[in-house]
Amino acid sequence: MKQALRVFFLLVLLLPGxxxxxxxxxxxxxxxxxxxxxxxxxxxxMLALQAMWxxxxxxxxxxxxxxxxxxxDLLTEGxxxxxxxxxxxALRDGAISLDFDASRDYLSLSxxxxxxxxxxxxxxxxQALTAPRFDDEPIARVKAQAEAAARRALNNPGSMVNRRFxxxxxxxxxxxxxxxxxxxxxxxxxxxxxxxxxRAVLARKNLxxxxxxxxxxxxxxxxxxxxxxxxxxxSSLVQPPVIVPKTTAKPLIVSYDNPQxxxxxxxxxxxxxxxxYYVATVLNYVLGGGGFNSRLTEEIREKRGLVYSVGxxxxxxxxxxxxxxxxxxxxxxxxxxxxxxxxxFARIAQEGITDQELAxxxxxxxxxxxxxLTSNGAIAGMLAAMxxxxxxxxxxxxxxxxIEAVRIEDIRRVAQRLFASGDLLVVVVGKPAGIDG
Amino acid sequence: xxLLLMACLSLLAAFAGMPAAAQVFNPTRFTxxxxxxxxxxxxxxxxxxxxxxxxxxGAADEMPGESGVAHYLEHLMFKGTPNVPSGEFSxxxxxxxxxxxxxxxxxYTGYFQTVAxxxxxxxxxxxxxxxxxLTVSEADARPELQVVLEERLSRTDNSPRxxxxxxxxxxxxxxxxxxxxxxxxxxxIKALNLxxxxxxxxTHYAPNNAILIVAGDVSPAELKSLAEKHYGLIPMRPVPxxxxxxxxxxxxxxxxxxxxxxxxxxxxxRSYLAPSRTAGEKQHxxxxxxxxxxxxxxxxxxxxxxxxxxxxAAGAGSYYQSLALDQTxxxxxxxxxxxxxxxxxxTALDAVLADLLAEGVSEFELxxxxxxxxxxxxxxxxxxxxxxxxxxxxxxxxxxxxxxxxWPNLVRAVTREQVLAAARSVxxxxxxxxxxxxxxxxxxxxxxxxxxx
Numbered sequence: 001m002k003q004a005l006r007v008f009f010l011l012v013l014l015l016p017g018x019x020x021x022x023x024x025x026x027x028x029x030x031x032x033x034x035x036x037x038x039x040x041x042x043x044x045x046m047l048a049l050q051a052m053w054x055x056x057x058x059x060x061x062x063x064x065x066x067x068x069x070x071x072x073d074l075l076t077e078g079x080x081x082x083x084x085x086x087x088x089x090a091l092r093d094g095a096i097s098l099d100f101d102a103s104r105d106y107l108s109l110s111x112x113x114x115x116x117x118x119x120x121x122x123x124x125x126x127q128a129l130t131a132p133r134f135d136d137e138p139i140a141r142v143k144a145q146a147e148a149a150a151r152r153a154l155n156n157p158g159s160m161v162n163r164r165f166x167x168x169x170x171x172x173x174x175x176x177x178x179x180x181x182x183x184x185x186x187x188x189x190x191x192x193x194x195x196x197x198x199r200a201v202l203a204r205k206n207l208x209x210x211x212x213x214x215x216x217x218x219x220x221x222x223x224x225x226x227x228x229x230x231x232x233x234x235s236s237l238v239q240p241p242v243i244v245p246k247t248t249a250k251p252l253i254v255s256y257d258n259p260q261x262x263x264x265x266x267x268x269x270x271x272x273x274x275x276x277y278y279v280a281t282v283l284n285y286v287l288g289g290g291g292f293n294s295r296l297t298e299e300i301r302e303k304r305g306l307v308y309s310v311g312x313x314x315x316x317x318x319x320x321x322x323x324x325x326x327x328x329x330x331x332x333x334x335x336x337x338x339x340x341x342x343x344x345f346a347r348i349a350q351e352g353i354t355d356q357e358l359a360x361x362x363x364x365x366x367x368x369x370x371x372x373l374t375s376n377g378a379i380a381g382m383l384a385a386m387x388x389x390x391x392x393x394x395x396x397x398x399x400x401x402x403i404e405a406v407r408i409e410d411i412r413r414v415a416q417r418l419f420a421s422g423d424l425l426v427v428v429v430g431k432p433a434g435i436d437g
Numbered sequence: 438x439x440l441l442l443m444a445c446l447s448l449l450a451a452f453a454g455m456p457a458a459a460q461v462f463n464p465t466r467f468t469x470x471x472x473x474x475x476x477x478x479x480x481x482x483x484x485x486x487x488x489x490x491x492x493x494x495g496a497a498d499e500m501p502g503e504s505g506v507a508h509y510l511e512h513l514m515f516k517g518t519p520n521v522p523s524g525e526f527s528x529x530x531x532x533x534x535x536x537x538x539x540x541x542x543x544x545y546t547g548y549f550q551t552v553a554x555x556x557x558x559x560x561x562x563x564x565x566x567x568x569x570x571l572t573v574s575e576a577d578a579r580p581e582l583q584v585v586l587e588e589r590l591s592r593t594d595n596s597p598r599x600x601x602x603x604x605x606x607x608x609x610x611x612x613x614x615x616x617x618x619x620x621x622x623x624x625x626i627k628a629l630n631l632x633x634x635x636x637x638x639x640t641h642y643a644p645n646n647a648i649l650i651v652a653g654d655v656s657p658a659e660l661k662s663l664a665e666k667h668y669g670l671i672p673m674r675p676v677p678x679x680x681x682x683x684x685x686x687x688x689x690x691x692x693x694x695x696x697x698x699x700x701x702x703x704x705x706x707r708s709y710l711a712p713s714r715t716a717g718e719k720q721h722x723x724x725x726x727x728x729x730x731x732x733x734x735x736x737x738x739x740x741x742x743x744x745x746x747x748x749x750a751a752g753a754g755s756y757y758q759s760l761a762l763d764q765t766x767x768x769x770x771x772x773x774x775x776x777x778x779x780x781x782x783x784t785a786l787d788a789v790l791a792d793l794l795a796e797g798v799s800e801f802e803l804x805x806x807x808x809x810x811x812x813x814x815x816x817x818x819x820x821x822x823x824x825x826x827x828x829x830x831x832x833x834x835x836x837x838x839x840x841x842x843x844w845p846n847l848v849r850a851v852t853r854e855q856v857l858a859a860a861r862s863v864x865x866x867x868x869x870x871x872x873x874x875x876x877x878x879x880x881x882x883x884x885x886x887x888x889x890x
Contacts, residue, residue: 043482044818085745088736092805095812114812137746144774148751151701151775157595257698259594260587292515292527302524305583308591328591360532367534371551374483374653375819 022370022396023379028211030221032229036209037383037393038220041376047118047213048376049111050384051228054206055237056106057179058319059197064188066181068102068201070142071194075100077138079127084138087124096121098128104179105239105318106388107201112377115214118223126227129202134191143189146181153180157262157328160254161429165264165324168252169245169425175320203235204228210383212376242319244268251338251426253437261334261430265341266324267423272316272389278402279410280314280323280418285361286353286411287344288312288325293360295344300327306337323418335434338426349419352412366400462817462824465657466838469664471673472645476838477660478652478824486557486653487821489549490564491829493648494641496621497543497614497681497763503633505585505621508541510634512581514548515539516573518566523577526563533559543615544762545833551822554654558663565667568647571638578631586627589620597697598704601874608691609708609870612682613763643674648832652825681763684710687868698877702751703779704772706872707786711863713761715835721859722759723847725767728856729757730806731798732769732789738802739771742789749777749785762834767863779873790864797857810848 023039030036036049060067076091076098077084091098094117101108113121153159163178170176181189207228211220247267270280281289288296288311296310312325329337353361373379373396386395428435465477496507517523530537535552537560548567550560593599603618610616620626649668651660687710711725712718732739732755739753753771773782817823831841 041482044815046816046819048819085736085741089805092734092736092809095809112816114815141745145751147775148702148772155699155701260590262595290531292524293531298524301584303580305580306587308584308588328595329587330590360528364531364534367553368531368536369534370483370553371485371534371536374480374485374551374821377819 023212023373025383025393025396026217027393028217028220028224030224030229032225034204034207034209034224034228036211036220036224037387038215038217039212039379039383040215041212041379042214044376045115045214046376047111047113047115047211047215048380049109049209049211049213050377050380051109051207051209052384052388053107053201053203053235054105054239054318054388055201055235056102056104058104058174058240059201059237060174060177060179062177063185064193065178065185066146067189067193067197068107069180070146070189071197072100072102072107073142074134074138074194075128075132075198077142078133078135079124080131080133082127083133083135087127090120090124094120094124096124098125100128102179104175108384110377110381118215122223122227126230129227130230132195132198134194136191139191139194143181143186147183147186150181150183150186155256157256157258157260157429160256161262161264161326161427164252164254164429165266165425165427168248168427169266169322170243170320171246173243174240175243175317200236202231204231204233206235206237207231208384208387210380210385210387212380212383240319242271245320245322245425247423247425251428251435251437253432253435254427254429255431256429258430259330260328261331261428261432261435262326262328263334263338263341263426263428263432264324264326265338265424265426266312266322267425268418269314269321269323270316271321274316274321276410276414276417277316279406279414281365282358282361282403282406283348283353283411283414283418284312284314284323285365286357287348289314290361290364293364295348296325296327296341299340299344300337304336304340306330306333306340310337310341331431332433334428334430334432338428338435342422342424345419345424346422348415349422352408352415355408358406358408358411362403362406365403369396369399462828462842464828464838464842465660467661469644469669471669471671472643473664473668473671474648474832475660475664476648476650476828476832477655477657478650478821478828479655479657480652480818480821480824481654484554484654485551485821486554486651486655487549487551487825488557488560488564489547489650489825489829490568491545491547491648491650491833492642493545493646493679493833495542495544495546495833496617496619498641498679499614499617499637501614502625503629503637504617505619505626506629506633506637507546508620509582509585509626509629510637511539511541511546511548512585513573513578513631513634513638514567514571516571516577516581518563518570518572520566521563523574526567529563530560535560541619542830543619545829547829549822549825557651557655558667561663561667565671568642568644568668569671571635571642573631573635575631578634582626582629585620586623589623589626592620593618594623597695597699598874600697601693601695601706601872604693604695605706605708605870605872608693609710609766611685611687613684614681615761615763615765641676643676644668644671645673646676648829650825650829652821679762684764690867691870693870693872694875695872696875696877700874700876702772702775703876704874705770705779705782705786706874707769708766708870709863709865709868711757711765711767713763713765713834714759714831714840716762717764718862721855721862724851724855724859725757725863726759727803727806727810727848727851728798728860729755729767730810731802731856732793734806734809738789738793739769739786743771743782743785749773749781751775753782753786760830760834760836779875783871787866793860794857794864797853797860800853803851803853803856807848807851811845814845
């Protein structure tokens with residue numbers, strides 16, 4: 001059996017490195033100066049478009065949490081001559097999928113349409129962008145839905161733990177406030193507020209666009225002009241100041257009667273333009289980002305069966321870098337699981353990672369990157385995200401290079417920078433045993 | 438499911454309403470000498486392949502008292518074969534830049550990897566080996582059972598909604614094992630062990646009980662030779678027929694109320710036993726998919742009558758899982774707007790259904806629904822995973838490749854009369870299960886009642 005094993009691994013090692021040429025990106029600029037990155041893909045008669053405007057829920061004024069989130073919902077609930085039902089019905093007639101969504105830093109638009117309905121889709125998009133109605137009926141309806149969701153979130157362990165974590169990490173900062181409407185903020189959200197947000201955010205200079213589809217650059221230019229071309233040049237939203245996440249000396253415990261404790265832990269991470277961003281990406285993979293290949297999964301799930309899932313992520317937001325992880329475990333095991341997390345953080349800060357771990361992480365990160373780019377919708381999203389992060393059109397082709405450049409001493413340095421202090425913000429929702437709050 | 442895979446679940450849900458498309462995927466299919474069915478959906482846009490093996494066995498094929506064994510076995514399938522030591526499967530795939538996972542449903546169990554095209558040979562070799570040479574140690578099996586118990590807590594017991602869902606399923610099926618949770622009842626999971634899982638493996642895992650589905654950048658000739666090389670030599674074995682206890686006629690409406698201190702917003706659910714594409718009055722199945730689309734779309738009847746304007750509901754929807762080996766359910770759900778009552782929502786829902794049963798749907802509603810469903814069949818081609826998933830779910834529930842491919846034609850042919858007949862056949866309240874999930878009665882209210890008594 002041992003011999004068979006060796007033969008098998010040898011075969012694995014002999015496989016060549018993965019060479020992948022990314023999709024060909026064309027930079028298309030319309031007459032009115034709207035730029036989009038286009039990948040032409042003629043095999044399916046459809047178009048996928050992703051647009052992102054800087055200025056998301058972090059722009060909600062204090063006391064008006066949820067302004068951006070609800071405005072995003074309302075942008076497809078009536079525009080121009082069409083009321084909510086007529087607008088939605090027109091989308092349906094054309095089998096057009098058109099959605100706005102607000103995250104902390106961005107308002108995003110996703111459009112998906114078959115070729116023969118393209119004109120109609122961009123007509124409707126133009127109306128939504130330039131003449132949203134914000135009628136009383138959809139506002140009342142969307143607010144009632146939001147109120148129901150806010151009440152549900154009061155007792156949802158995931159919402160509870162995130163709320164407390166962000167409020168503690170980002171005190172007196174937009175990132176520390178809720179991004180969804182709350183029971184307190186809903187009465188303060190009126191038609192004028194949604195209109196003000198959409199006027200402020202929907203501009204051209206804070207806009208990036210990715211398009212994948214069966215369309216020529218000339219056709220796309222016309223459609224861009226007709227839809228985005230009428231937007232004002234400048235957005236009036238101001239990005240919140242950069243902040244470093246705070247940690248606390250002791251875990252914070254939100255007592256809640258549930259069979260499991262949900263534990264969220266984290267601290268300062270990196271901004272997207274940090275020179276160590278790719279080093280941190282590799283480090284995160286080894287520590288907790290790599291699913292079954294991460295140290296946390298090995299120690300906490302595979303060896304001890306304490307959790308179903310444990311993981312960490314880097315959140316490079318525009319005004320803060322955050323490193324964050326989570327797990328859920330039976331209440332009586334919470335202390336043990338958290339101790340294992342702390343141990344893993346301390347060990348990686350002290351010892352760094354092994355050559356094998358570095359090689360495995362690089363193999364996964366470089367090899368799996370192209371696997372994300374198998375659908376038109378996913379590629380459109382990547383094209384928009386690349387522009388939002390100021391990455392060049394050669395980013396897809398150069399990603400492997402950035403990862404391969406990471407050296408083991410870089411990992412040790414960044415692990416020390418992030419974890420050597422041992423400071424972690426820990427928030428637990430449940431009835432945890434073995435954790436002193 | 439081995440790792441949280443909600444995306445995959447919702448994809449499947451989307452496809453249940455609109456499985457794939459005629460002359461859209463153009464799959465190649467063949468069967469190996471040992472009975473392994475193979476389906477290839479070519480997609481040469483990127484040098485990537487989605488490799489999946491689906492077994493025609495799921496939680497509904499378990500023995501009574503052993504609920505959860507199909508899913509526990511799915512976890513153990515990562516715990517070693519002669520050439521791939523325990524825990525190494527996913528690590529090897531990851532070292533090749535690939536991703537892998539697995540899932541269990543009532544009717545099927547699936548394993549998949551997404552890899553660069555030149556790694557197909559490798560993952561096929563590993564997947565083929567665990568089809569017939571699984572070797573799990575007690576030392577690996579025991580902690581994995583704890584992982585499954587934690588999974589159950591995370592998915593089900595942490596959420597009153599999920600717990601109530603289990604109760605509703607159990608009430609829906611008096612005899613059929615669809616009434617049992619896929620992950621298993623906690624007390625039955627605790628009684629599982631390696632021996633029971635391996636017995637299940639030996640009984641059900643065989644090439645003639647599996648389907649190999651590959652989507653992506655590979656030609657039929659290449660796939661055929663790889664499939665022969667890796668799977669072709671696995672011996673065929675007899676597998677038991679899938680004979681499950683069937684439901685008796687439902688004579689009494691069933692109503693469930695669950696109160697839980699964790700609930701802050703009431704919700705209403707309603708389900709009706711319904712034919713699937715392959716079981717029961719199956720001529721009603723495609724019309725039921727169309728009906729669900731008509732009811733639940735953004736401007737559909739449920740929205741207009743229950744949610745829009747001063748309607749009583751914050752949200753309302755319908756869901757019909759058409760791909761099931763045995764009789765499935767047609768589901769409706771709604772939740773009241775704050776300040777409105779669940780009774781008001783249920784009355785309004787019943788009024789929508791009464792009108793539907795009296796008048797049927799309009800020509801406009803039918804045309805719009807067909808339009809959206811046909812477009813859905815084209816958009817479905819944009820996802821490797823979705824394409825493979827559609828064929829897997831169909832073929833493990835008794836549907837043919839041709840029937841999947843014929844979907845747009847089947848939808849096009851649906852008439853108003855057929856939708857009405859299907860609705861009348863299924864949406865009979867005497868054959869329904871209705872659930873109210875409610876907050877704990879407030880202390881104050883409880884005291885008031887005591888005084889009144």
